[in-house]
Amino acid sequence: MKKFFPIVAFIAVALISLTMAGFAYFATQEAARIKFEATADDALNRIDSRIDLHLSLLRSTQALFNARNGGISRGEFKAFFSALDIDGNFAGLRGIGFLRLVKTGDEVAVERALLHDYGASHVIYPSTTTLSWRTPIVQFEPFDTSSQSSIGYDMFTEPVRREAIEKAMADDQQHASGRVQLGQETGAAQTFTGFLVFVRLNVETAPDGVNASTSSTSGFLYAAFRARDLFQTALSRTPLLPVNIEIYDGKVDANNLLFQSETPPVSTFGEKLVVSREITVAGRPWTILFRPTSAFSQPSSRAIPVMLGLFGLLLAGAIALVARYQERAYDAVSLLHETTEKSLLEKDLMLQEMKHRIKNSITRVLAIARQTASQATDVHEFSSSFSARLQAMAASQDILTRSRWQKADLGDLLRIELGQVFGKELPEGILSGPEVLLDETTTQALGLTFHELATNALKYGEAGNSANNRKGDWALKVDWSVEGRRRDRTLVLNWREAGQKKLEAPVKTGFGTKLIDLNVTRELRGTINRDFHDGGLNVEIRMPLSD
CATH class of the missing domain: 3.30.565.10 (Histidine kinase-like ATPase, C-terminal domain)
Structure with missing residues (x-):
């Protein structure tokens, strides 16, 4: 038995050392996972707070229209929007607009109002539809060359937008659309991936002096968001986070991709440090995937388990040699x-x-x-x-x-x-x-x-x-x-x-x-x-x- 004692001692100490190195490795991986999940939650909070800030602007606009019972002229709306400093405070917001809700066949009255407000003829398009309702754009700020052509566009004819508008008809909550290409409806040369958020506008229809609270939907306020500008602004706060982000409308699918970070993920961790989060934006579920970039550092060095394992093997070898020398001395x-x-x-x-x-x-x-x-x-x-x-x-x-x-x-x-x-x-x-x-x-x-x-x-x-x-x-x-x-x-x-x-x-x-x-x-x-x-x-x- 004593002849095998050095071998047994080496195997025992080596197994204990390798086990400790394994525990250290898994502890390192777990610490990295916990740290990265905290980083991902930080990024999620930045995105969520930025979106909530933009949606609060839509609520403020809704409050303005409600205070005037929907009677906001183009000049008043432009003055209100200019005072907000959209470029400085609401980066990623393409603009805010108002859709007039009319029955199909009553387009002439809306076109006459557009001629009065803009001093130019704006035809509601597409010109034909099989739907019962039409929701043409009658106001939009900032009003520039690219948005001028959008006046009169009927969003109810586009399926993705129509789905969100129909949900907004049912209640007073904000409802986000799916992934859309902003500017595509106007034939613009450059389009942007984004989404829209709609909220209905109710106006009182009872005459003044009559004690009644009858109201009806006159149209919908909406905010248009450029996804890339919105999310880059949310993530550009210091300190910068070492995360690669993919945001999907609904389930993870290439056709549902709203945004993807430019900084590529690091392949060192593989799929071990992929954090998935689900949030609801204006009643619509999103899926966000977080992956670490090369800037992500683990809380402890990955070399520690390796060094621990090597030290254990060296210790096992030293013990085996000492046992061998003792055996020889005994012999x-x-x-x-x-x-x-x-x-x-x-x-x-x-x-x-x-x-x-x-x-x-x-x-x-x-x-x-x-x-x-x-x-x-x-x-x-x-x-x-x-x-x-x-x-x-x-x-x-x-x-x-x-x-x-x-x-x-x-x-x-x-x-x-x-x-x-x-x-x-x-x-x-x-x-x-x-x-x-x-x-x-x-x-x-x-x-x-x-x-x-x-x-x-x-x-x-x-x-x-x-x-x-x-x-x-x-x-x-x-x-x-x-x-x-x-x-x-x-x-x-x-x-x-x-x-x-x-x-x-x-x-x-x-x-x-x-x-x-x-x-x-x-x-x-x-x-x-x-x-x-x-x-x-x-x-x-x-x-x-x-x-």
């Missing part, structure tokens, strides 16, 4: 502790082995001396044979010491160890097997094992007698083989001792036997099986081989 301490214990065990084992090996060496020297003396005919022959065998033991020990520090061949190791014990050159045939190269650890362990097996064979078996048999008939055979391939190789070694007497398993296990078992099972991670039978002893050693 190093554990390895040092294990090595120390192993060194102490090896030291103790080495001391025991030195004692045991010295004892065995003395035993072997005495055995060689005794065997040499039994075969020698005189002292000179004994001295010569005994010295030669001692020198062979020393040479074999020196070869074994050198072979333990490099790759050693299994066959050479067996020859050295057996020759060291038995004190003579081994005849051909007692060792058989392929070439097997052993590393340092395996060489040391097997060298001790073979030494102990050979010593036991010398002490207790017939190998010692056969070693002194001049005919070379040995009671010891050692063969080995390798099973498997590459990393799965296994060394199988068979140690066979033959003799005349029956061998039995010892009741008490000596140090030599323990040493053999420790070497094979612990050092070499193998197995050892001993088979004591009537004809002698078979020992099978199986151990894995490294590459």
Whole structure:
């Protein structure tokens, strides 16, 4: 589990950091949305207040006409309008006019009145209509070249205007028309997108002195608005707002577009910061869309979530590295502790082995001396044979010491160890097997094992007698083989001792036997099986081989 702790720590801290960065990102987006909605509401209030100001002018004009019971001459109306300073105070207002309500067929009386007021002939147009009512323009201010041609125009013949006029007939409220092109009815060269607001004008019809309040609709007052001038004036107040505005008459549709800001919206936010508002202007619903422009700044930097996420990843990496270094330090301490214990065990084992090996060496020297003396005919022959065998033991020990520090061949190791014990050159045939190269650890362990097996064979078996048999008939055979391939190789070694007497398993296990078992099972991670039978002893050693 501790090996995966750095990875787990990195993933945990990274997930927490990324979660915090995600929350920070969404908080930033939410703060931007709230701020922009406040900006959009500010823009909406500016538009609403500007429209209300213009409609208040229409109400004032209505009050003027009501005070005179509709009897306002062209001169009086012009004086009233000139005093308002329309260009300075009511930018976006095209003008204010009065429509006379007459039945179809009674146009002559209206045309006669127009001739009297303007000193020129003005015909009501379009000349023909299938409708019951006509509402020609009889007064309009400011009266200029462009508006002169509009005198006499019957607005009731145009469907969009007629819809608003019919609503104004039903009550005393103001009613806005849909989207219209101002100047289109007069054939003007330049037209403007805008809208009209109508309100009916009632006059008392009862004679003076009669206590009655009978009244009837004599016509309609209306205000004409140029949409672009009106909304640009409303939004030009300082501070300028970083919004792009689209205003639609009714639902959002290209055919209903009244106004669109010249400053394009910024595409960074996409559709996330699109605010939609619906307002009612003179009884007609409008839809307004607000989008941020490049001048809009978020309340907090968008880099904060990114920096928070990067900082969290760096912190997760640092924690993972610290955990990794701690793990390595712990492993190093554990390895040092294990090595120390192993060194102490090896030291103790080495001391025991030195004692045991010295004892065995003395035993072997005495055995060689005794065997040499039994075969020698005189002292000179004994001295010569005994010295030669001692020198062979020393040479074999020196070869074994050198072979333990490099790759050693299994066959050479067996020859050295057996020759060291038995004190003579081994005849051909007692060792058989392929070439097997052993590393340092395996060489040391097997060298001790073979030494102990050979010593036991010398002490207790017939190998010692056969070693002194001049005919070379040995009671010891050692063969080995390798099973498997590459990393799965296994060394199988068979140690066979033959003799005349029956061998039995010892009741008490000596140090030599323990040493053999420790070497094979612990050092070499193998197995050892001993088979004591009537004809002698078979020992099978199986151990894995490294590459």
